[in-house]
Amino acid sequence: MTSFVPRIVAFCCxxxxxxxxxxxxxxxxxxxxxxxxxxxxxxxxxxxxHVLQAIEQGADGVLVFACHEDNCHSLxxxxxxxxxxxxxxxLMEEIxxxxxxxxxxxxxSTNGAKFAQIVERKFQELETLxxxxxx
Amino acid sequence: xxxxxxxxxxxxxxxxxxxAQLDLPKESxxxxxxxxxxxxxxxxxxxxxxxxxHAVVRICSMAGAAVLVRMGVEPIMHVVTRDRNRIAxxxxxxxxxxxxxxxxxxxxxxxxxxxNQVDSKNVYDLDSVQLxxxxxxxxxxxxxxxxxxxxxxxxxxxxxxxxxxxxxxLALHVIGLAKKITAGVDFIQTQSxxxxxxxxxxxxxxxxxxxxxxxxxxxxxxxxxSAEMARSMNERxxxxxxxxxxxxxxxxxxxxxxxxxxxxxxxxxxxxxxPGLRGLHITAVGWEDRIGQIVEMAGxxxxxxxx
Amino acid sequence: xxxxxxxxxDEILGFLEPYKKIVLVGxxxxxxxxxxxxxxxxxxxxxxxxxxxxxxxxxLDILECCSPRQCEPEFVEELKEKVDDAEAILSIACGVGxxxxxxxxxxxxxxxGINTMFxxxxxxxxxxxxxxxxxxxxxxxxxxxxxxxARCAKQLLNxxxxxxxxxxxxxxxxxxxxxxxxxxxxxxxxxxxxLEQFVPAKKWGTESRHAGPRTLTREDLKR
Numbered sequence: 113m114t115s116f117v118p119r120i121v122a123f124c125c126x127x128x129x130x131x132x133x134x135x136x137x138x139x140x141x142x143x144x145x146x147x148x149x150x151x152x153x154x155x156x157x158x159x160x161x162h163v164l165q166a167i168e169q170g171a172d173g174v175l176v177f178a179c180h181e182d183n184c185h186s187l188x189x190x191x192x193x194x195x196x197x198x199x200x201x202x203l204m205e206e207i208x209x210x211x212x213x214x215x216x217x218x219x220x221s222t223n224g225a226k227f228a229q230i231v232e233r234k235f236q237e238l239e240t241l242x243x244x245x246x247x
Numbered sequence: 248x249x250x251x252x253x254x255x256x257x258x259x260x261x262x263x264x265x266x267a268q269l270d271l272p273k274e275s276x277x278x279x280x281x282x283x284x285x286x287x288x289x290x291x292x293x294x295x296x297x298x299x300x301h302a303v304v305r306i307c308s309m310a311g312a313a314v315l316v317r318m319g320v321e322p323i324m325h326v327v328t329r330d331r332n333r334i335a336x337x338x339x340x341x342x343x344x345x346x347x348x349x350x351x352x353x354x355x356x357x358x359x360x361x362x363n364q365v366d367s368k369n370v371y372d373l374d375s376v377q378l379x380x381x382x383x384x385x386x387x388x389x390x391x392x393x394x395x396x397x398x399x400x401x402x403x404x405x406x407x408x409x410x411x412x413x414x415x416x417l418a419l420h421v422i423g424l425a426k427k428i429t430a431g432v433d434f435i436q437t438q439s440x441x442x443x444x445x446x447x448x449x450x451x452x453x454x455x456x457x458x459x460x461x462x463x464x465x466x467x468x469x470x471x472x473s474a475e476m477a478r479s480m481n482e483r484x485x486x487x488x489x490x491x492x493x494x495x496x497x498x499x500x501x502x503x504x505x506x507x508x509x510x511x512x513x514x515x516x517x518x519x520x521x522p523g524l525r526g527l528h529i530t531a532v533g534w535e536d537r538i539g540q541i542v543e544m545a546g547x548x549x550x551x552x553x554x
Numbered sequence: 555x556x557x558x559x560x561x562x563x564d565e566i567l568g569f570l571e572p573y574k575k576i577v578l579v580g581x582x583x584x585x586x587x588x589x590x591x592x593x594x595x596x597x598x599x600x601x602x603x604x605x606x607x608x609x610x611x612x613x614l615d616i617l618e619c620c621s622p623r624q625c626e627p628e629f630v631e632e633l634k635e636k637v638d639d640a641e642a643i644l645s646i647a648c649g650v651g652x653x654x655x656x657x658x659x660x661x662x663x664x665x666x667g668i669n670t671m672f673x674x675x676x677x678x679x680x681x682x683x684x685x686x687x688x689x690x691x692x693x694x695x696x697x698x699x700x701x702x703x704a705r706c707a708k709q710l711l712n713x714x715x716x717x718x719x720x721x722x723x724x725x726x727x728x729x730x731x732x733x734x735x736x737x738x739x740x741x742x743x744x745x746x747x748x749l750e751q752f753v754p755a756k757k758w759g760t761e762s763r764h765a766g767p768r769t770l771t772r773e774d775l776k777r
Contacts (some may be wrong), residue, residue: 161597333755374709375753429752
């Protein structure tokens with residue numbers, strides 16, 4: 113029986129998560145090989161269609177990383193993306209996809225360890241959840 | 248005389264008129280109407296029969312009014328503009344007057360979303376002011392609305408309308424009353440009076456414009472049965488405001504129903520002294536058998552021209 | 555402009571069940587402004603439909619496109635090539651757009667992905683409110699710029715009714731009484747005496763859709 117390896121797409125904001133991911137790598141924290149990082153200038157650049165495309169193109173889970181509240185370098189990017197994530201969650205419910213497959217998280221650029229932890233946890237969660245039904 | 252109705256005669260003679268409301272049943276049975284009309288007929292000059300009040304389907308006001316006519320009791324047939332267009336309302340007026348109904352009360356009608364048929368399409372082809380104008384046209388010009396077609400036989404009609412002294416802005420509602428008078432209303436009945444100061448303020452504004460001389464104004468009164476009833480009325484009924492002081496008094500009373508009647512009679516005594524006020528309209532739903540007591544305690548019996 | 559909202563996905567999937575290949579056409583005018591039927595929403599809806607179908611073990615080929623204005627025959631004509639290739643059309647324009655498409659491509663089933671709600675204003679982002687009912691006889695000069703036909707639950711012309719309380723409508727205390735607002739506005743612009751004039755019964759026949767579907771012709775522009 114082939115074991116399922118969850119594919120995770122992570123949208124990483126230039127100012128926080130992308131740097132954190134880099135740190136995680138340098139600190140030797142293992143990130144899953146099936147993690148695909150998409151670098152964006154700000155989480156606010158991530159729109160509903162991007163998340164849907166990621167899922168339609170085979171992601172079992174999507175993580176969108178933004179700066180912490182009040183720390184967004186574009187001021188409101190992290191708030192704007194929250195509204196869009198909520199919208200995708202509603203669509204996922206209509207389509208019949210588990211909402212856990214999409215999550216918005218906040219991480220500081222200095223916290224490589226936290227970045228790795230979030231990814232690892234999602235990976236384990238997805239192993240239990242199984243492959244995306246629309247993969 | 249515009250109609251020769253008992254109500255019109257009494258008001259024209261300058262006697263303080265008394266009318267009462269009789270709610271209609273939600274079934275095809277008029278025995279309840281007959282019973283309550285018997286209680287009321289010696290104690291009031293005319294009985295108002297509402298038209299699908301609160302947008303709840305009940306036996307139609309024309310049928311209720313016709314039953315009263317058959318009993319030799321005078322009705323005031325209510326017409327709401329919510330449910331019928333101008334064709335139906337003019338047609339109903341011909342039917343009503345043919346059946347011996349002489350008094351009509353023209354109102355807009357509570358919105359259907361408040362009733363038991365919330366998905367219905369509302370009509371409101373005419374508003375209450377336009378309806379008054381329409382009926383006045385039929386009676387005085389002898390034509391249907393639009394003025395081209397003549398109505399062969401002359402119509403006798405006494406036209407009523409509503410006014411709310413407790414709405415705001417007060418000035419706007421007084422303008423509304425003036426418009427109804429321009430449109431041809433003969434008598435006005437107000438929402439039930441609980442806030443006497445406010446009512447007197449409104450009457451003052453009405454008198455300032457001389458409106459009381461161009462229309463017979465009748466104040467509404469309702470006896471309270473309990474504090475819960477008062478609170479419920481405040482919540483449920485558009486245009487109703489019962490002051491906290493009255494609700495308190497009801498809550499503290501040993502016998503709330505008697506206290507309610509006492510309050511009602513006190514109000515009536517005070518209203519009789521208000522200049523420009525020409526009568527009363529008593530609403531006591533489910534309690535019509537006590538109206539006689541109220542009218543008597545207020546010194547308004549016997550009624551002139553009683554059957 | 556026209557305010558619309560997308561139908562629930564379930565309902566749309568129900569329409570599309572018999573088909574394997576459809577055209578999904580949006581409109582970049584009113585429907586786009588409401589974030590319901592513009593180019594962006596075409597992409598989102600197409601992805602959602604495909605994923606829902608895939609989950610059910612079926613596929614659906616969706617040709618995505620968007621008209622600048624779906625109520626103009628010239629723009630609808632541009633869809634011909636795509637429509638020739640498809641079994642059905644799903645339009646996420648307002649009811650006018652859907653009908654314009656259906657009229658042009660009269661041998662192809664056309665489905666509405668949108669519920670057309672009303673003519674309205676953007677009160678703030680994400681909130682639209684009804685302002686006009688296209689009654690055909692504007693009286694905004696008599697009411698200080700507030701329309702009682704669209705904004706009074708009873709469409710009164712000599713309002714308010716007895717149910718108006720504290721500036722709120724009797725149907726719902728969240729709804730303002732427009733006659734109260736009209737009064738305040740007329741006071742503010744010094745025209746309150748206008749309210750003393752009796753407004754006669756409206757000509758619903760000639761001034762509104764009660765006489766049947768209307769046509770507006772400009773002889774000087776007709777070709």
